[in-house]
Amino acid sequence: QVQLVESGGGVVQPGESLRLSCAASGFAFSSFGIHWVRQAPGKGLEWVAFIRHDGSNQFYADSVKGRFTISRDNSKNMLYLQVNSLRAEDTAIYYCVKAYSRTSYYFDYWGQGTLVTVSS
Amino acid sequence: DIVMTQSPDSLAVSLGERATINCKSSQSLLYISNNKNYLTWYQQKPGQPPKLLISWASTRESGVPDRFSGSGSGTDFTLTISSLQAEDVAVYYCQQYYDTPPTFGRGTKVEIK
Numbered sequence: 001q002v003q004l005v006e007s008g009g010g011v012v013q014p015g016e017s018l019r020l021s022c023a024a025s026g027f028a029f030s031s032f033g034i035h036w037v038r039q040a041p042g043k044g045l046e047w048v049a050f051i052r053h054d055g056s057n058q059f060y061a062d063s064v065k066g067r068f069t070i071s072r073d074n075s076k077n078m079l080y081l082q083v084n085s086l087r088a089e090d091t092a093i094y095y096c097v098k099a100y101s102r103t104s105y106y107f108d109y110w111g112q113g114t115l116v117t118v119s120s
Numbered sequence: 121d122i123v124m125t126q127s128p129d130s131l132a133v134s135l136g137e138r139a140t141i142n143c144k145s146s147q148s149l150l151y152i153s154n155n156k157n158y159l160t161w162y163q164q165k166p167g168q169p170p171k172l173l174i175s176w177a178s179t180r181e182s183g184v185p186d187r188f189s190g191s192g193s194g195t196d197f198t199l200t201i202s203s204l205q206a207e208d209v210a211v212y213y214c215q216q217y218y219d220t221p222p223t224f225g226r227g228t229k230v231e232i233k
Contacts, residue, residue, distance in 0.1 A: 045162075045170065045213055045224040061221055095169055105217035106160045108181075110169035 002026040002109040004096045009114030016086055020114055022079040022096030027109075030054070030074040033099035035107060036081050038092035048094070049081065053102040064090075086118045122146050122216050126225035132233040139201040141228045143214035148194045149177070151218065158218035161190055161199045164227075165210045173212075174199065206232060 008020040022034070036048040049070040050059045058070050069082040079096055093113035100108045123146040133139045149158045157177035162170035172181050174190035177197055187202045201208055209232060214225040 044226050045215070047222045047224075059220060100175070105220060105222040106158075106172075106175055106215065107162075107170075108172050108175075110171070113169055 002098060004098060004109060004111030006094065006096050006111045006114035009094065009116045011117045011119060012086055013120050014087060014118055016118075017082070017084045018086070018116060020081040020083065020094055020096075020116070022081075022111060024077045024079065024096075024098070027098065029077040031102065033102055033104060034072065034079045035097040035099060035105075036068075036070060036079075037095045037097050037107065037110075038090075039095070039113070040089075040092045043092075046092075047105075050099070050105065051079070083116065086116070088118050090116060091118045092116060121221055122149075122219055122223050124214055124216055124223050124225040126212075126214060126228050128228060129226070130229040130231065132231045133201075133204045134233045135206065136203050137233075139204050139208070139230055141199040141212050141214075141230075143192075143197040143199070143225050145195045145197075145216055145218075147218075149197075149216050149218040150194050157193050157197070158216055159190075159192075159197055160215045160217065161188075162213045162215065163208075163210045164213065170213065201230070204230070204232070 097107040098109040
């Protein structure tokens with residue numbers, strides 16, 4: 001079955017960086033786009049970033065553009081999100097989410113998420 | 121960005137009764153060339169990630185009970201739970217994937233009356 005396991009979250013101070021990881025299994029990883037979607041505590045869902053199946057293109061929400069970088073290693077079935085210059089408003093659970101297809105923007109499987117807390 | 125407006129914010133329904141959630145988009149989600157509406161519904165139970173219930177506005181995912189149904193087209197959509205069960209207590213989100221960025225409604229919390 002499809003599994004997405006995030007890691008790398010933690011408590012950091014404003015301006016610091018983290019690298020989030022997502023280990024994928026149970027599907028042909030290199031054939032599907034993958035997204036990051038976040039959810040602030042007690043709040044709704046916000047799309048963050050997308051990478052195509054082959055890593056050829058990346059897309060970002062305006063709120064994170066220039067600070068976050070999504071990447072993937074298809075040889076390891078791994079997805080990453082480098083998050084820099086963190087702000088308090090970046091505090092959220094970050095979900096690794098499988099796209100329905102190579103380029104789709106709807107999400108058929110979600111990981112359990114990793115919590116990022118930005119606080120001084 | 122396409123704005124997704126859900127209503128109500130919350131609702132309490134008796135067990136076995138119908139629950140109806142509405143979702144309105146700021147522009148049409150109907151792609152004329154394939155006659156498909158680019159809208160999904162997700163269910164999020166406390167402490168869990170969202171789960172995909174319905175795609176293309178009305179296509180129920182495998183394993184989703186048939187008491188869940190989606191309807192609507194263009195800018196107005198509805199998620200209906202025909203006979204509410206205790207395990208349906210959750211927050212429900214609509215999401216459009218017609219355009220980037222994909223956007224979500226603010227969620228509707230469903231509780232038992």
